[in-house]
Amino acid sequence: MSLINLRLINLRLLIYVLLFVPLALFGQKSKTQLEKERKENEVKIIETEKILTETKKVRSATLGQLTALNNQINSRESLIKSIDSELILIDLEIEELSVIMEDIDLYLKSLKEEYAKMVYKSSKSRHGFHFLTFLFASDSFTQLYRRIKYMEQYAEARRLQSKQITETLKELNDQQREQEKRRSQQKKLRKSQVVESQTLILLKQEKNQLISKLTEKEGNLKKEMDARKLSIKRLDKVIADLIKNEIDREKKESANQQATTSKITGKFSDQLNRLRWPVKSGFISSKFGIQKDLILKNVTLDNTGIDIQTKSNEEVVVVFEGEVRIKAFVPGQNNVVIVKHGNYYTVYSKLKTVSVKQGQFLKAGEVIGEVYTNSAGISEMHFEVWLDKKKLDPEKWLAD
Numbered sequence: 001m002s003l004i005n006l007r008l009i010n011l012r013l014l015i016y017v018l019l020f021v022p023l024a025l026f027g028q029k030s031k032t033q034l035e036k037e038r039k040e041n042e043v044k045i046i047e048t049e050k051i052l053t054e055t056k057k058v059r060s061a062t063l064g065q066l067t068a069l070n071n072q073i074n075s076r077e078s079l080i081k082s083i084d085s086e087l088i089l090i091d092l093e094i095e096e097l098s099v100i101m102e103d104i105d106l107y108l109k110s111l112k113e114e115y116a117k118m119v120y121k122s123s124k125s126r127h128g129f130h131f132l133t134f135l136f137a138s139d140s141f142t143q144l145y146r147r148i149k150y151m152e153q154y155a156e157a158r159r160l161q162s163k164q165i166t167e168t169l170k171e172l173n174d175q176q177r178e179q180e181k182r183r184s185q186q187k188k189l190r191k192s193q194v195v196e197s198q199t200l201i202l203l204k205q206e207k208n209q210l211i212s213k214l215t216e217k218e219g220n221l222k223k224e225m226d227a228r229k230l231s232i233k234r235l236d237k238v239i240a241d242l243i244k245n246e247i248d249r250e251k252k253e254s255a256n257q258q259a260t261t262s263k264i265t266g267k268f269s270d271q272l273n274r275l276r277w278p279v280k281s282g283f284i285s286s287k288f289g290i291q292k293d294l295i296l297k298n299v300t301l302d303n304t305g306i307d308i309q310t311k312s313n314e315e316v317v318v319v320f321e322g323e324v325r326i327k328a329f330v331p332g333q334n335n336v337v338i339v340k341h342g343n344y345y346t347v348y349s350k351l352k353t354v355s356v357k358q359g360q361f362l363k364a365g366e367v368i369g370e371v372y373t374n375s376a377g378i379s380e381m382h383f384e385v386w387l388d389k390k391k392l393d394p395e396k397w398l399a400d
Contacts (some may be wrong), residue, residue: 033106034086039077046071047281054312054376063221064378066214066294067285067309069207076200083193090186097179214295221295229301231332235349235382236304242326242338243345243389265342268320275319275397276364278383281369282310285380288393305347305384306394312379314371316348318362319398327358333382334372347384 048071111237158222214221250261286307293299318339325345335351339362352372356362373379385392 034082034089037082038079038086041075041082044075044283045072045079048075048283049377050311051282051309054379061213062376063224063310064285064376064380066207067208069203069210069224071283071285071309073200073203073207076196076203080193080196080200083189083196087186087189087193090182090189094179094182094186097175097182101175101179109202128375152384160228184199205221211295218296221293222299225293225296225299225301227332231330232302234330235333235336238326238328238330238336239345239347239386240385240389243386246325246340247388251333261342263342264322265344268341268344270399271320274399276317276396277308278316278319278368279308279310279314279381281314282308284395285309288391288395304391305382307350307380307382309378309380310371312371312373313352314379314381316351316368316371317365318348318368319346320364322346322362324356324358324360324362327354327356335369337368339368343388345384345386347382347386349382349384350380 048068052065052068052072055062055068069123250258253261284306286301286303288303288306291301291303293301318337320341322339322341322344324337325340326336328336330336330349333349335349335354336349337351337354339346339348348368350372351369354369356366356368362368369382371379383394385394385397
C-alpha cells in the first residue's frame with residue numbers, strides 16, 4: 001500500500017473520530033431525540049394555548065385558567081431546555097467541522113505539493129533524455145522489463161494522486177456545506193430561543209397577576225374545594241358499591257366465566273404505561289393522590305384519579321375494551337361511566353353527554369361521550385383506574 005493511500009485512510013479515520021465519537025458521548029439523544037422532544041413540546045404548547053384561550057373567554061379569574069397557565073409555562077420551559085441542548089450540540093458540531101476542514105485543507109495542500117513535485121520530476125526527466133533512450137539503454141531484458149514496470153507505476157501514482165486531490169477537495173466542499181447547514185440551524189434555534197424566553201416572561205407576569213386576583217377570592221375558592229371534595233366522596237361511594245356487587249356476583253359465576261374474567265384481567269395488566277388517553281388533546285390538571293391547592297395555604301385534596309383539562313366538546317373514549325357497568329349522574333361530577341375490564345375498572349366522569357348504554361361491550365377507542373364545560377369555561381374530565389377495591393394511579397397506565 002502506498003504512502004498516499006495510507007494518508008487518505010488516516011484522514012478518513014480522523015474524520016470519523018472527530019465527527020462521530022464526541023457525538024456518541026451524548027448517547028442517542030444527540031439529534032433525533034432532542035428534535036423529537038422539541039417538536040413534542042411545540043405540539044403541547046399549541047394544544048394548551050387553545051385550552052388557555054377558552055379559559056379566558058370567561059373574564060373572571062379561575063383555577064382552571066391558572067392550571068392552564070402553569071402547563072403553558074412548564075411546556076415552554078421544557079422547550080427552552082431542549083433548544084439549549086440542541087444549541088450546545090450544534091456548537092460542538094460546528095467546532096468539530098472546523099477542525100476537520102482545517103485538517104482536510106492541510107492534507108489537500110500536501111497532496112498538491114507532492115503532485116507538483118511529481119510533475120516537475122517527470123518533466124525534468126523528459127527534458128534530460130528521451131523515454132525510449134531510457135528504456136533501450138538497459139543492459140538486459142530483465143532491466144528493460146523493470147524500467148517499463150517502473151514507468152507504469154509512476155504513471156499510476158500520478159493518476160492516483162490526481163484522483164485523491166479531487167476526492168479530498170470534494171470532501172472539503174461537503175464539510176463546508178455541512179457546516180453552513182449547522183450554522184443555519186443554529187441561527188433558527190437562537191431566534192426561537194429568544195421568542196420563547198420573551199413569551200415565558202410574559203406568561204409568568206400573567207400568572208402572578210392571576211394569583212393576586214384569585215387570592216382575593218379565597219372565600220369562594222374554599223367553597224369550591226369543599227364541593228369538590230364532597231363530589232369525590234360521592235363518586236367514591238358509587239365505585240365502591242359497584243365493585244362490592246361485582247365481587248359478590250363473580251363468586252357465583254361458572255368456571256368458564258371466571259376464566260374469561262381472568263383472561264381479560266391479564267390483558268389489561270399488560271397495558272401499564274400503554275393505555276390510550278381518554279381524550280385526544282389536553283393535559284393533566286390534577287394528579288393522583290394528595291394534592292396541594294394552588295392558592296389556598298395548607299389545603300389539600302386527596303384525588304382518587306386524575307383530572308384532564310381539554311377543549312370544549314372534546315370526545316371521551318374508552319381506553320381499553322370492556323363492558324359498561326355503570327351509567328349514572330353524580331352531583332359535582334356530572335355524568336359518570338364505569339367500564340369493567342375483568343377485575344379492573346376505568347371511571348370517566350365530568351361528562352356533558354353519554355353515548356353508551358349499561359351492559360354495552362366497547363372496543364378500545366369507542367366514544368363514551370363528550371367532556372363537560374363548567375360555568376367558568378373550564379373543560380375538564382375526571383379519570384380513574386381501579387383493581388378490585390384498590391385505587392391505582394391512572395397516569396402510570398397512560399402512554400407517554
